[in-house]
Amino acid sequence: AQSVTQLDSQVPVFEEAPVELRCNYSSSVSVYLFWYVQYPNQGLQLLLKYLSGSTLVESINGFEAEFNKSQTSFHLRKPSVHISDTAEYFCAVSGNSGGYQKVTFGTGTKLQVIP
Amino acid sequence: DVKVTQSSRYLVKRTGEKVFLECVQDMDHENMFWYRQDPGLGLRLIYFSYDVKMKEKGDIPEGYSVSREKKERFSLILESASTNQTSMYLCASSSPGSAQETQYFGPGTRLLVL
Numbered sequence: 001a002q003s004v005t006q007l008d009s010q011v012p013v014f015e016e017a018p019v020e021l022r023c024n025y026s027s028s029v030s031v032y033l034f035w036y037v038q039y040p041n042q043g044l045q046l047l048l049k050y051l052s053g054s055t056l057v058e059s060i061n062g063f064e065a066e067f068n069k070s071q072t073s074f075h076l077r078k079p080s081v082h083i084s085d086t087a088e089y090f091c092a093v094s095g096n097s098g099g100y101q102k103v104t105f106g107t108g109t110k111l112q113v114i115p
Numbered sequence: 116d117v118k119v120t121q122s123s124r125y126l127v128k129r130t131g132e133k134v135f136l137e138c139v140q141d142m143d144h145e146n147m148f149w150y151r152q153d154p155g156l157g158l159r160l161i162y163f164s165y166d167v168k169m170k171e172k173g174d175i176p177e178g179y180s181v182s183r184e185k186k187e188r189f190s191l192i193l194e195s196a197s198t199n200q201t202s203m204y205l206c207a208s209s210s211p212g213s214a215q216e217t218q219y220f221g222p223g224t225r226l227l228v229l
Contacts, residue, residue, distance in 0.1 A: 009155065032215050043119070043205055043220030044158075051215050090157060094215070100165060101146065101209065101216060107157040 002027040002093050006106035013081055014114050021076040021109045023065075023091030033074040034092040035065055038108075044090060050074065061085075086113045118142070119221035121206055126226045134193040136224050138206030145211040147189035148218065149173075149181065152203040164189055165211070196228045 005024045013019045025033065032051050036044040048059040055067040065076045074091060091106040122137035140147065146165055150158040150173075160173030162181040170181050178200060182190040189208075193200055203225050207218040 006157075034217070036220075041222070043222045044207075044218075045220065046217045049215075049217065100163070100171065101212075103160075103218060105150075105158040107155055 002029075002031060002095050002102070002104050004091050004093050004104050004106035006091055006109050008109050009107065010110045010112065012112045012114055015083055016080045018079050019077065019081050019085075019111065021089050021091075021111065023074045023076065023106060025072050025074065025091070025093045027093060027095055029095055031093045031095040033065075033067060034094060034103075035059075035063070035074070035076050036090045036092060036105075038088045038090065040087070047076075047089070081111070081113050083113050083115060085111060087111060119206055119208055119219050121204075121221040121224050123224050124222065126224060128193075128196050128226065128228050130197060130228060132193075132196050132228075134196050134226070134228075136191040136193075136204055136206075136226070138189045138191070138208075138221055139187050140189075140206075140208040140219070141187065142208065142210070142219070143186065144208035144219075145186070146209045146216070147183065148207040148209075149179075149189065149191045150205045150207065151175070152205055152223070158205065161191065196226075198228050200226065201228045202226060 034049045035047040037047045038044045050067045058064045094103045119140045148163040149161045164183040180192045206221040209216040209218045
């Protein structure tokens with residue numbers, strides 16, 4: 001079984017300040033880790049993912065996440081947020097279950113950037 | 116770019132009605148998924164399909180059924196809508212392969228059952 005925990009349901013932050021959105025996971029097998037973003041009135045879209053190799057992965061819009069196996073975490077960070085980053089962020093783990101892809105999503109963190 | 120479309124952005128139905136939610140993807144993906152999204156609960160998998168005419172139950176299939184007659188189309192059916200099915204419904208697709216695959220989502224259908 002696999003699970004994802006996002007402890008922070010909402011994170012308010014001032015524009016140009018740094019932010020960290022926390023994600024912890026559990027799984028009995030190897031998994032792959034994702035962050036998806038949902039802008040208002042839209043579906044989810046991939047922000048970044050960790051498959052293997054370097055534990056630090058980056059997105060094209062300045063977000064980064066670090067895979068920490070010992071702490072079973074995949075926290076998302078950005079050094080300076082912009083108003084346009086206001087959205088809901090979902091952490092997800094993906095593994096194989098019965099030969100199929102099984103994706104488990106966290107409950108989401110709403111990032112509110114304050115001007 | 117992958118495009119996943121859903122037939123309606125907003126739907127209002129009455130209790131007991133049969134409801135059809137349609138999803139179409141244009142990237143020839145084998146895998147398609149239906150989730151519901153509720154505040155504080157994140158996304159929960161209702162059903163998924165890995166091939167035409169094939170379906171598998173997800174975590175919360177009760178009260179729902181699905182149909183996959185064509186590769187590009189995956190329909191979610193609420194046989195007799197109830198108020199606890201008021202939710203945001205998201206369709207997704209992905210190409211076959213391992214657990215590394217990215218899922219591509221439609222814009223969602225917000226369903227209100229009165």
